[in-house]
Amino acid sequence: MVHCPECESDLVDESDVEFVEMDAAAGGLFAASKRFYVVACAECGAAVGGGVAGAKA
Structure with a gap:
């Protein structure tokens, strides 16, 4: 159990x-091709994980 x-x-x-998507603005000529996210506890909002999702359309 976690x-x-x-x-x-x-x-x-x-x-x-x-799952909270984070801003992935890269600046410059190219847009960021990945989506960054944080996994937070629904009860208190504490960050418990995170990662990178596939390409942004």
């Missing part, structure tokens, strides 16, 4: 976390 490091709530279902 628990939030801040509030100790159980992270069992997809509804227990929020």
Whole structure:
């Protein structure tokens, strides 16, 4: 079982976390081709993970 490091709530279902897309502005001539995201606890908002998703359309 996974628990939030801040509030100790159980992270069992997809509804227990929020996926927050981060701004991937690269600046310059080219737009960023990836989407960055943070996974946050739905109970307290603490970041519990993150990553990079596929190309941005």
